[in-house]
Amino acid sequence: MFAIGLLLLVLALAGVVLAIVPPVPGIEIGMIGMAIGCGLSGALLVYLDAPSRREPPPAGTVRGKATILEARGTAGAVAGYQMIELTLEVWPKQGGVPFQVKRKFSAGRLGRIEQGGKIDVVYDPANPERLDLA
Numbered sequence: 001m002f003a004i005g006l007l008l009l010v011l012a013l014a015g016v017v018l019a020i021v022p023p024v025p026g027i028e029i030g031m032i033g034m035a036i037g038c039g040l041s042g043a044l045l046v047y048l049d050a051p052s053r054r055e056p057p058p059a060g061t062v063r064g065k066a067t068i069l070e071a072r073g074t075a076g077a078v079a080g081y082q083m084i085e086l087t088l089e090v091w092p093k094q095g096g097v098p099f100q101v102k103r104k105f106s107a108g109r110l111g112r113i114e115q116g117g118k119i120d121v122v123y124d125p126a127n128p129e130r131l132d133l134a
Helices: 002-020 028-048
Strands: 062-078 081-092 099-106 118-124 127-133
Touching (some): 062 099, 081 127
Antiparallel strands (some): 081 099
């Protein structure tokens, strides 16, 4: 979302330039409208998804990146979404040795799942089995 907001801001800037120096006579009003629409929506997306607005990880946990090694469906569902058991290889952000964890998640929380895909996680260094999506 943050990247889309930045792209909309760039598009708004291009609209301002085209309104000032129009390549075709008579499109100034359209370019001004495009610049205002893209600028406002881009600024809103950048603000809402800014890294500084993200919640810090819960106390006692740290962030890391995890690679999906294996994903398989399991019996049961939560809120209508199938439960998926993931085998993850977690890479701590502060360096350290990567480790593997098996954990079940609701498919509704995961989005697109593919082997080799990367996801952000938070985990307890004292008990790496306590892992959740970031």
